[in-house]
Amino acid sequence: MKVSIDPITRLEGHGKIDIFLDEKGNVERAYMEVPELRGFEMFCRGRKAEDMPIITSRICGVCPEAHHMAAAKALDMAFAAPPPETARKIRELLYNAYIFYDHALHLYYLGGIDVLMGDVPKEERNVIGLIRKFGLEIGKEVIKHRRYAMEIVKMLGGREIHPVTAIPGGVSKPVSEEEREEIVKKAKSCIEFAKKSMEIFKGVFDTERWNEMLGLDALHTYYMGLVDSKNRVNYYDGDVRVVSPEGKEVYKIKPEGILDYIEEHVEEWSYVKFPYLKEIGWKGLVDGKDSGIYRVGPLGRINAADGMNTRLAHKEFEEFRGNGVVHETFGYYNARLIELLNAAERMYELANDDAIVGGDIRAMPSEPGEGIGVIEAARGVLIHHYKLDRNGLVEEANLIVATTNNNAAINMSVANAARKVIKRGKVDDILLNKVESAFRCYDPCLACASHALGETPLVANIYWKNKLYRRLKKNA
Amino acid sequence: MHSIVVGVGNPIMGDDAVGLEIARRIKGRVNADVKMAVAGGLELAEMIAEYDVAIIVDAFHGEGIEEMEVDEYEETVPNHDISFPSAYHILSRYVKMPRVRILGIGMKDFRLKEGLSKEVAAAIPEAMKRIEKILEEENELVIG
Structure with a gap:
């Protein structure tokens, strides 16, 4: 069957x-x-390099900021034009706003419903059921704060959802004092919202039902995420850190070297490839230290890091990671909440940084070459790799996206959960x-x-x- | 009356870009805010919140130009978790949502490419007239 x-x-x-x-x-x-829709990489060939941040952001209505930024970072490298401090901080601020509203979407409209609502009939398994249970006020707060974060993206990115301002070597638009003041206010409110969200979800994390959910699946995989120089989670920039199932650092890789460490396995039944750690090897859809399967995304990042770069989120990190690496797949929700808080705090920090209103927003590109851009999409490590010809046209483009990085783990989690809940042919909604x-x-x-x-x-x-x-x- | 016209589509999926092209051309010609959206669903619903009237222009798998109801606007929402009708009804509980008129333009060529097919490009002037007419109708409703 x-x-x-x-x-x-x-x-x-x-x-x-x-x-x-x-x-x-x-x-x-x-x-x-x-x-799969094949041929996207082919579609990119022969195009002007500077068009890539716009074209690749059309792949998806969900992570356009991530593709926009990964493409811009790949071009920074391809044109040997590292962005100046102000540009880097503007990008990071925009990026944290994206992480915030994307996580809020998942926590309150999508997967978070599973956590907050539990095993209820499908008619109640939605945000309307959630409002009935938790009240109208929280619904209003979700809408308000998602909107705040989107408005920040729009201010910095020139457009809502699909930003256009990241260009090779920096950004095309500075931040004004008025915009900065507006962002500070909104970010402050977002911190309060994130704290409230933490409280709501923790109400579930203390229950027996949550323990049952945690028991549905646990995978002892490697974990991968971007970290700063102090090994703290960073969504926009840093080195790629990989830790073992025991939590020990295995690699700390400069983004440009990432492709030397991973390989993609192909299964004939799936269009999506299965990336794994090359040196550890592909052992099939199995976890453990001898299998090169790794996980990315909130849990991947938090397991791969030693802390968070903001105060409140770091406190939550310490509580969550108190006993070491967390393998339970539902731990993704705890990690996502910590990141929601972290993204809000980081927005506030960056908006208060005087460098954000500086005027030096672009380094001039030099001769075109090859570039790799690595960034943390809300759902995990995203890699854009371009080779440009001497006229600055795209010769080759390769994208390894977050969900592909998690492909093997997702398959295993689905199988584990199915084994736990489907018995003797009994299947219901x-x-x-x-x-x-x-x-x-x-x-x-x-x-x-x-x-x-x-x-x-x-x-x-x-x-x-x-x-x-x-x-x-x-x-x- | 505070109105918005939103062209929805993907600029690199052939005729799916028709809504965006219409929005581009109609901007400044109508007494309404004009925006473009690549995402449907929740983002689109959030975009039109608090207007009095919203006209959404999108491509659909079919022929000609058709007006449809909110609850019919399911199939044309690309790549999204919450469909536009669900998002619209959810948001209606918290914020003022506009009266929505949805204009669908039938697609001929839906694949990874830039540019519209001749047939779909030819339908644009008629679609723009329909948008102007809808805005007139809605305005009369308010005045009346």
């Missing part, structure tokens, strides 16, 4: 979960599949939602993973005795 969840609800892009049951109706194996909830922890963006540029959802197909036993098709 095979169970499919297709297209996966409340997630970006589109995909399918296939679950195969054995003779007794227990889960034998489970996979997540994503259809609530059980399938539990399987999906393991998937949603990663906040994957399937549009990015498949470079699919559109169309969402997910279908679940359940196969038993060589026949399609149940099919659940869900719209968001």
Whole structure:
């Protein structure tokens, strides 16, 4: 028997979960599949390099800031034009605003519903059910603060959602004093909202139900994330740090060297590749120290780091990581909350930094060459790699996106959750939602993973005795 | 009356860009704010919040130019978690949401490429007239 969840609800892009049951109706194996639109890299060839931050941000309606910034960083390197301090800080400020509103989306509209609402009928498994449970006020606060963060993106990026101001060597627009004052006010309010969010979610983290959710899946993988010089989480810049399942540093890599450390495994049943740590090797869809599978995203970052770069978030980090590396997949939610707070605090810090209103916002590009831009999308490490010809046109473009980095782990988490909840052929909506909830922890963006540029959802197909036993098709 | 016209689409997916092209051309010609959106769903709903009237222009899998209801605007929302109808209804509980008129332009060529097909490009003037007419109708409703 095979169970499919297709297209996966409340997630970006589109995909399918296939679950195969054995003779007794227990889960034998489970996979997540994503259809791919091929040819995006080909589409980029021959284009002007400076167009890449705009073109690549069209891949996805969800992470455009991440693609915009990764492309700009790759071009900084390709043109040997490291941005001056002010430009770097403007980019980082914009980027933290993006992390904030993206995490707020996931926590209150998407995966966070699983945490806050629990096993309720599907009619209540949405933000409206959440309002009934937690009150109208929190709903208003979510809308208000997502809007604040988007307005900051718009101020700094020239446009809401799809910024246009990051260019090779810096940014095209400075920050005025008035804008800075506005950002400070909004960021301060965002900190209060993040603290409130922490309180709400912690109310669940203290319950028995949460322990059950944690028990649904744990993977002893490697973890990867960008860190600053003190090994603290940084979304915009830094070195790529990889830690072992025991939490020991294995690599600390300059972004330009990242591609020497990872390789992509191909499975014939999936369009999305399976990156792994080259030196450790591909051992199949298994965890443990001998398997090169790593995880990225909030949990990947927080496990790969020694702390946060802001006070309140660091306090939460210490509480969460008190006993070392956290392997439970639902730990992604704790990590996401810590990052929500961190992004708000960092916005406030950067907006109060006098360098943010400086006038030196661009380094002049020199001869074109090759560049790699590594950044932390909300859902994990994102890599853009370009080779430019002597006229500054794109010769080669390669993108390794966050969800692809997590592809192996997502497949394992789905299979583990399915094994836990589907027994003797008993499949219902609530059980399938539990399987999906393991998937949603990663906040994957399937549009990015498949470079699919559109169309969402997910279908679940359940196969038993060589026949399609149940099919659940869900719209968001 | 505070109105907004939003062109929705992806500029690198062939005819899917038609909403963006219409927004670009109509900006300054109508008495309304004009914006472009690549994302649908929640972001789009947030973008139109607190206006009196919103006209959304997007490509759809079909032919001709058709006006549709909010609850029909599901299929055309690209790449998003929460559909526009869900987002619209959710936000309605907290903030004033506008009356929404949705104009769909049938696509001929939906694939990774830049530029519109001849047929879809030819439909743009008619679509712009329809937008102007909708704004007139809505304005009359307010005055009336």
